Amino acid sequence: MSTDSEGRLHLAIDGPAAAGKSTVALGVAQxxxxxxxxxxxxxxxxxxxxxxxxxxxxxxxxxxxxxxxxAASFRLELRDxxxxxxxxxxxxxxxxxxxxxxxxxxxxxxxxxxxxxxxVRLQRCLVEGRDAVVEGRDIxxxxxxxxxxxxxxxxxxxxxxxRRALEMEEKGIRxxxxxxxxxxxxxxxxxxxxxxxxxxxxxxxxxxxxxEKTAAxxxxxxxxxxxxxxxxx
Ligand code: DC
Numbered sequence: 001m002s003t004d005s006e007g008r009l010h011l012a013i014d015g016p017a018a019a020g021k022s023t024v025a026l027g028v029a030q031x032x033x034x035x036x037x038x039x040x041x042x043x044x045x046x047x048x049x050x051x052x053x054x055x056x057x058x059x060x061x062x063x064x065x066x067x068x069x070x071a072a073s074f075r076l077e078l079r080d081x082x083x084x085x086x087x088x089x090x091x092x093x094x095x096x097x098x099x100x101x102x103x104x105x106x107x108x109x110x111x112x113x114x115x116x117x118x119x120v121r122l123q124r125c126l127v128e129g130r131d132a133v134v135e136g137r138d139i140x141x142x143x144x145x146x147x148x149x150x151x152x153x154x155x156x157x158x159x160x161x162x163r164r165a166l167e168m169e170e171k172g173i174r175x176x177x178x179x180x181x182x183x184x185x186x187x188x189x190x191x192x193x194x195x196x197x198x199x200x201x202x203x204x205x206x207x208x209x210x211x212e213k214t215a216a217x218x219x220x221x222x223x224x225x226x227x228x229x230x231x232x233x
Contacts, residue, residue: 007036008127008129008130008131008132009032009077009132009147009148009226009232010129010131010132010133010134010144010146010147010148011028011034011132011133011147011149011150011151011226012129012134012135012140012143012144012150012151012202012205012221013025013028013133013134013136013139013147013150013151013153013222014133014135014136014137014138014139014140014141014145014151014152014153014199014201014202014205015137015153015154015199016056016137016152016153016154016160016184016187016188016191016192016199017080017160017164017187017188017191018155018160018161018163018164018167018184018185019038019153019154019155019160019210020153020155020163020210020215020218021135021136022038022135022187023152023199023215024135024153024210024215024218024219024222025038025134025135026084026220027134027215027216027219028133028219028222028223028226029044029078029133029184030081031219031223032131032133032205032223032226032232033131034128034130034131034132034133035126035127035131035132035133036076036078036084036132037123037126037127037132037133037134038076038084038086038135038136039119039123039134039135039136039137039139039143040106040135040136041043041076041084041086041097042070042074042119042122042123043090043106043109043110043115044097044098044102044103044106045070045074045086046063046066046067046070046106046109046110046115046119047095047097047102047103047105047106047107047109047110048068048093048096048099048102049069049070049088050062050063050066050105050109051101051102051105053066055107055228057109057194058104060112060114063109063112063114063115063195064112064114064115064168066115067112067114067115067119068116068118070088070118070119070122071118071121071122073088073089074086074088074122075087075088076088076126084152084164091121093183094116096158098208099143107186107190108190110191110194111190111194111195114203116196116197120142120143120197121141123136123139123144124143124144126208127144137191137198137199138197138198138199138200139199139217140152140202140204140205141197141200141201141202143198145202147228149206149222149229149231150201150202150204150205150206150207151205151206151207151222151225152201152202152205152206152207152208153208153210153218154207154208154209154210154211155209155210155211156211157180157181157184159210159211160184161177161180161181161184162177164180164184165177165180168180174232206225208221208222
């Protein structure tokens with residue numbers, strides 16, 4: 001088996017919002033038996049605590065202190081092999097970190113270099129000594145630049161807005177598709193243009209356009225790539 005420098009299989013999955021990263025990462029983790037790390041949930045946790053503590057998105061010192069608190073208490077648990085639960089110490093924050101108000105803050109909060117440094121350290125710490133799949137925006141470029149397989153998922157703006165709207169409707173939240181499309185485009189713009197670790201495929205990432213594919217198709221494709229590289233049997 002060929003792996004990264006630590007001798008571990010690390011798979012990086014990056015891409016813009018609603019390109020299918022979470023579903024695909026979960027599918028690969030289940031099939032191969034990898035630790036699953038959702039890096040976006042860490043930035044969401046920082047955004048949530050900053051909202052609860054009434055900290056402004058321009059208050060660097062306070063954001064850094066919150067990021068350190070998150071780094072010290074953050075835990076992910078794959079419940080029944082199906083759903084990824086997020087804990088901050090004893091508190092379960094799975095639903096709270098996805099509430100809309102905090103969601104609006106996550107892009108400005110994740111632009112803060114000090115916050116990113118803490119979160120990157122946390123992500124590396126969670127995969128150290130483990131075979132893992134990590135999904136996010138800068139995993140292949142910054143967090144795990146030596147990962148033996150990096151994929152970059154994309155989908156058309158319309159398809160991503162459609163998927164995000166369906167997801168929200170399943171939770172009983174009624175949404176206007178044009179608004180969802182606008183919010184996704186706005187988030188892409190901020191994520192792609194920030195100074196530190198912008199959303200960008202690594203030079204050696206394999207691009208996969210998921211617009212016309214099911215998540216199961218994409219999982220099969222990635223499993224095939226891992227096998228072709230001799231990373232799994
Ligand atoms: O994957 P997600 O939608 O839960 O991510 C939420 C936000 O977190 C996203 O808009 C940008 C930020 N993020 C980031 O900056 N870097 C990552 N590796 C993952 C997420």
